[in-house]
Amino acid sequence: MSLSAAKTPATSSMSGAEGVERFLGTELAGQVQFLTARARAKGSAHGNQVLAELGLKVRQYSALSLAASGLKPTQRELGEFLDLDPSQVVALIDFLERRGAVRRDIDPRDRRSRTIMATDEGLELHEQATRALRKSEDITLANLTRGEREQLRALLVKIAF
Amino acid sequence: MSLSAAKTPATSSMSGAEGVERFLGTELAGQVQFLTARARAKGSAHGNQVLAELGLKVRQYSALSLAASGLKPTQRELGEFLDLDPSQVVALIDFLERRGAVRRDIDPRDRRSRTIMATDEGLELHEQATRALRKSEDITLANLTRGEREQLRALLVKIAF
DNA sequence: TATTGTTATACTCTATAACTATA
């Protein structure tokens, strides 16, 4: 939230570690896990910021995105894929449903399950949000070339799944 | 790998996406930001798990690691580098200090500041924790070759700082 | 007057257990 480099001296590089460059050689600073956490914190913060104009957060966007995929995920599937508790999924879908962005339908194959599908309004919102996030990603990955971004994506896929 | 359609009940989650492979082609699943979040969630969870034997969490380890660097960071610097609020740093250092892992010293150049340094006990704990995290990282990055891990590290450094 | 560390507080996120309706 605090990315206004309010008063840091002219040497600030908007990188989030102004004034503490002396720790860059630290063992911690070289660990993939630490770097991953920092990268996601940065991306998540920036993403939330640009999505705020649309009244969304990245977590809500991710659910909307699956709802907009046309694959009609159940809430259970949503939770598995997004690594969320069933109770968290309820709150998430409640929010999107109240907004008119998604619809809950009873799964005819199993009346316990609810399939989630984006409404027309939700599809439009999803498109806007996706555009906003693309711009956000373009900023947070500014130090990488197109090739490097594709490289990164491929590596992350191997880890994440 | 993650293609095993194991029928094992929802007990443990090795790959984290069993049964929802049909969402892998989704736009969301290709976004760097989403993949980064998943990668860090996985690494963080596994890291916390192996550190639990030592009574540590990754967040606490990161502070201990800087304290063990010999660079005598102030609490303010710790907060900047780890992206934590000053009040969070207080709680973090309180914990490590009560454990006898770090020491608070008044900074002679500015008596308002406290420099943090690991004790001998803290150095030993840090070494153990580092070894545990290396094994953890070795597991979470099992799908990557040595070269790919170095590639990933280099790319993440460009983003994180 | 501004800053470091501290305390207190509130707010968000996440995790757990119990309940319902279906299977």
Added chain:
DNA sequence: TATAGTTATAGAGTATAACAATA
């Protein structure tokens, strides 16, 4: 008996404001 969704609740993590000591 087991599972999907729901509710309530507690815990962890995070953010904000006020204060004392020092600059």
